[in-house]
Amino acid sequence: MKVEYRNLIDIINKNDFIIIAKHASPDWDTQGCALALKEIILDNFKNKKIYIVGEQLNLGIRDFDEKELNQEIIKKSLLISVDVANFERIDFEFKDQVKEIFKIDHHLEIDDFAKNKLVDISAIACTQIITIWANEMNLKISKKAATFLYYGLVTDSGRFLFNKVNSQTFYAAQILIKRGININEVYNSLYLRTLEITRFHFDIFNKAIFSKNNEIAYIKLTRDFFEKTVLGEEEIKSCLNVLSGIKEVKIWFLAYESVKNENIKISLRSREFDVNHVAKMYNGGGHRLASGAKIKNWDDLENLVGDLEKLINLEE
Secondary structure: OHHHHHHHHHHHHHOOEEEEEOEOOOOHHHHHHHHHHHHHHHHHOOOOEEEEEOOOOOOOOOOOOHHHOOHHHHHOOEEEEEOOOOHHHEOOOOHHHOOEEEEEEOOOOOOOOOOEEEEOOOOOOHHHHHHHHHHHOOOOOOHHHHHHHHHHHHHHOOOOOOOOOOHHHHHHHHHHHOOOOOHHHHHHHHHOOOHHHHHHHHHHHHHOEEOOOOOEEEEEEOHHHHHHOOOOHHHHHHHHHHHOOOOOOOEEEEEEEOOOOOOEEEEEEEOOOOHHHHHHHHOOEEOOOEEEEEEOOOOHHHHHHHHHHHHHHHHO
C-alpha cells in the first residue's frame, strides 16, 4: 500500500487543477472524503485549484465549486473519484473529458476505470483509507478535515457496529479524534431526530412488510408518498434503520420510487448474508452486508424477495 500512497502524492504534485467527484446520491462517506481531501490538499500542496462537483448531501456546505469550472479547466484537470465503484456512478457530467482519473475506493472492483488508484476493500469506509493515507504520508489533517472524515467513518461503519469494522477503523478514529474534533457535535447532527421524523419512523414501522417466517422485512414507498410528504429523500431513506436490530429479521430493505428518475431504488442490509450477490442481479452492488439495487417496476419486487429467500437458504 505504501507504493499507492506515494503514487497519489506524486500525481497530486503533478497537477495544478484537481476535480474531486463523489458518487451519485451521495452519503457521508463520499461527501466526507471529498470535503476532507480538498482541505488536505490545500493545506499540504502549493498552488492547487480544487473543485468539488456533484450533488450535495447538505445544502448548507459552501465548499462546492462546480460553477467555477469551464471546458478549458476540465480538460487539463486530474479527477479524483472518492467512494465510487464504477465509472457510470461518478457524479460529474464531464467525467470523460478530464486529463486523467485517480480512484480512491473501498468497494470490490467491478469497473477498472482508472489506471492509478488507491483501493482497499478491507476498509469499512473510504474515509478510513484517506485518513490513514494522510497520516502515513505525514500530511497535515486539520480539525475541519478530520471532522469531515469522522462523519464518513461513523456513518459507513454504522457507529462502529458493522462486521467489517477492524483495528484499522479504530486506528483511523484515533487519528481523527487526536485532531480535536467535537464527537458530540458530529453525533448530534447525524442522529438527533425531530419529533416529525420520529413519528414518521413509528408510522413506517407499522407499515413494514414481513415474510412468512419474518426473516425478510421491507418498506415500500411509492412516488405518491413522496409527493405528499414535506420530508426530504435522505430523511425518508433513514427509515430503513427501523428494521435493523430485530432478532428474527435476517435481511431488510427499503424500496422506493426515486423522485429523480423512473427507477425503483432498493437499499439492502443484513448482519450476515451476502446481499451484494443479489444486488448485482438487480442492476446494483456495493458491499457484502450493505448494497444498493434498482428495479424497473413493482412486479419485480416479488422476484427480489424470492432471490433473497434463496440466498438465506443457500448460506444457512
